[in-house]
Amino acid sequence: xxxxxxxxxxxxxxxxxxxxxxxxxxxxxxxxxxxxxxxxxxxxxxxxxxxxxxxxxxxxxxxxxxxxxxxxxxxxxxxxxxxxxxxxxxxxxxxxxxxxxxxxxxxxxxxxxxxxxxxxxxxxxxxxxxxxxxxxxxxxxxxxxxxxxxxxxxxxxxxxxxxxxxxxxxxxxxxxxxxxxxxxxxxxxxxxxxxxxxxxxxxxxxxxxxxxxxxxxxxxxxxxxxxxxxxxxxxxxxxxxxxxxxxxxxxxxxxxxxxxxxxxxxxxxxxxxxxxxxxxxxxxxxxxxxxxxxxxxx
Numbered sequence: 001x002x003x004x005x006x007x008x009x010x011x012x013x014x015x016x017x018x019x020x021x022x023x024x025x026x027x028x029x030x031x032x033x034x035x036x037x038x039x040x041x042x043x044x045x046x047x048x049x050x051x052x053x054x055x056x057x058x059x060x061x062x063x064x065x066x067x068x069x070x071x072x073x074x075x076x077x078x079x080x081x082x083x084x085x086x087x088x089x090x091x092x093x094x095x096x097x098x099x100x101x102x103x104x105x106x107x108x109x110x111x112x113x114x115x116x117x118x119x120x121x122x123x124x125x126x127x128x129x130x131x132x133x134x135x136x137x138x139x140x141x142x143x144x145x146x147x148x149x150x151x152x153x154x155x156x157x158x159x160x161x162x163x164x165x166x167x168x169x170x171x172x173x174x175x176x177x178x179x180x181x182x183x184x185x186x187x188x189x190x191x192x193x194x195x196x197x198x199x200x201x202x203x204x205x206x207x208x209x210x211x212x213x214x215x216x217x218x219x220x221x222x223x224x225x226x227x228x229x230x231x232x233x234x235x236x237x238x239x240x241x242x243x244x245x246x247x248x249x250x251x252x253x254x255x256x257x258x259x260x261x262x263x264x265x266x267x268x269x270x271x272x273x274x275x276x277x278x279x280x281x282x283x284x285x286x287x288x289x290x291x292x293x294x295x296x297x298x
Contacts, residue, residue, distance in 0.1 A: 019163045019298065020156065020177050024141075024170070025185040026220035028195040028209060030287045031167045034185070035059040041290035044298045046165055049155050053077055057298075060155050061167035062148040065096065074155070081158040082122045085115035098132045098150045130157045130176055139170030141223050141279070142215075149173055163298060169220055183296060184224065184281040186233050189243070189273050191288050192221055193250045200251060211251040218247070218258055226263040228274035234286055239270040 023031040035046040036059060049058040050073035064070050074097070078087045089111040090097035093104060101108045112120065130153035137149040149168070153176040156164050166173045166180075174180055187195065196217050199209045209217045225233075238246075240259070247255040256266060264271050275284060286292040 017162060018156070020166070020180040021164065021296070021298075022166045022168065022171065022173055022180055022182045023185050024168060024182055024224075024281060025187075026192075026224055027169050027216065028192065028199055029185045029187045030195065031185050032059065032061065034287060034293060035165050035167065041293040042296060042298070043294060044163065046163075049159055049161070050074070053080065053159065055159075055161050057163040057165075058155075058159060058161040059165045059167055060152045062146060062152060062169075063167075065148040065151040074151075077155065077158050081126075082119055083126075085119055086111055086123060089114075096147060096151060098154055099147065101127075102132055126154075126157060130154055133175075136175040137172050138175075139168075139172035141170045144170075146170065146172060149176070153177070181283070181297075182281040184275065184279065184284045185287050186225070186273075186275075186284050187287045188234055188236050189221075189225075189238060190236065190246055193218070193246050197250045218250075218252060219261075222258075222261050224276055224279055225273050226276050227259075227271035229271070231272050232274035233284060234273070234289075237270055237272055240264065240266055240268065243270070 023035065025031065034040045034042050036048065038045065044057055046057045046059040047055040048064065049055075049060045050064060050070040052058070053073060053076060075087050075090065078090070078097070086097070089107055090100065093100050093107060095103065100111070115123070130150065132147065132150045134145050137147055138145045139149075149170075149172040152166055152168070152173055156166070156177070171182065174182060196209050196211070199207050200211065202208055211217055213219070231237075243259060243264070244255040247258055252258055259266060262271075275281075283296070285296060
């Protein structure tokens with residue numbers, strides 16, 4: 001009993017001291033590169049959460065919960081945290097372990113009847129803070145529920161890392177942690193389209209972007225950014241003609257339609273890129289500017 005109380009005290013203290021950061025913005029913005037690559041200007045380098053369960057600084061992305069190869073790491077994390085019986089039960093469940101209570105009442109009842117009191121206490125406390133909740137898993141940008149957000153919250157809660165970056169194309173993780181710092185990763189329009197082209201041509205199918213998908217690529221970009229008359233996020237000016245060529249070279253055939261969605265008046269000479277007024281964040285960094293990236297407080 002004494003050990004359990006000390007353990008709970010340690011957990012509570014470690015969670016309160018964690019530095020939580022969200023790298024928000026559209027996919028293909030280079031968020032993973034910024035956090036993990038040795039050449040990044042970020043002051044600290046982060047490891048993917050599943051690659052090192054003892055790392056002090058980790059990156060957690062929603063995409064990592066789509067790969068079944070990462071499940072063993074999650075199970076180990078759960079066991080290390082004191083959820084031995086829950087992990088055993090989770091291995092009988094065909095979906096993500098945070099959904100057992102929602103979609104398999106019988107299996108969840110089995111857990112509660114077989115788990116020791118000490119584990120139930122750990123689980124109840126954790127479930128109250130980072131348990132699955134449809135509303136919490138719905139962000140302000142896409143207004144669409146994404147259960148993987150709960151997976152990010154779980155890992156952040158259980159992993160011993162003290163500095164954590166979340167990588168997502170929405171903001172729902174802020175519903176779980178209100179002391180989180182939201183940093184919008186802005187990639188200039190021309191570089192962003194270049195990133196998309198590289199993904200289109202990538203031999204890695206998981207990296208590829210379908211330009212016809214109105215929920216991906218430039219269509220995500222438009223949810224975060226818009227055209228403006230004066231320099232805002234950088235000093236790059238795009239003429240209407242140059243912007244159309246960039247889009248069409250990337251594979252977007254209806255460039256006029258996309259520019260209108262971006263808020264461009266096709267009769268104007270051109271535009272700069274600014275942040276959408278509907279986007280609320282604590283800081284904006286330019287992913288192509290080393291000084292801007294280096295300004296992130298870690």
